[in-house]
Amino acid sequence: MYLVVGLGNIGAQYENTRHNVGFDAIDLISDKYNISVNRIKFKGVYGEGNIGGEKVILLKPSTYMNLSGESIIQAINFYKISNDNIIIIYDDVSLDVGRMRIREKGSAGGHNGIKNTILHLGSDSFPRLKIGVGQPKNDMVNHVLGKFSKDEREILNKVLEGSIEAVEVMIKSGVTEAMNKFNGFIVNASK
DSSP, X not given: OEEEEEOOOOSGGGTTBGGGHHHHHHHHHHHHTTOXXXXXXXXXXXXXXXXXXXXXXXXXXXXOGGGHHHHHHHHHHHHTXXXXXXXXXXXXXXXXXXXXXXXXXXXXXXXXXXXXXXXXXXXXXXXXXXXXXXXXXXXXXXXXXXXXXXXXXXXXXXXXXXXXXXXXXXXXXXXXXXXXXXXXXXXXXXX
């Protein structure tokens, strides 16, 4: 069994912002695999289904970004899921728009949602899929809570489509294979 978590903030004012690309990815994954994410529990909204022959829980925490770990740990404890079978999808300002990166473990890199998740799990060893949202020109908060330009959104939508396949490869074939296949993934405006 796998737990696939998309990080974001609840509320209409946060829709389509850089910080909500994790929610966007979960929405696309739920559509592709016909998994309704509409059940309320674990301080979030979740759904159960199958991807690649494996039972999967899709989760969107409702705790707001900085407390994401509170939701994640509740789902982990309820389903008895090991850290190796958790996939967390979130925004990364150190990656340009058009890129994604998969890692097996690592620091929070300044991301408060991941920092809180590491705190609650007591470990930084869990797979994650980082989606590039570009570096801020000025203020970090305004950047991550800001919306993409039309051109950036077109590029991002292609990356989000790629994230569906990346999650499936992580589940079916493992993180290493997914890293080999997707860590060079780049979408340019011209493509």
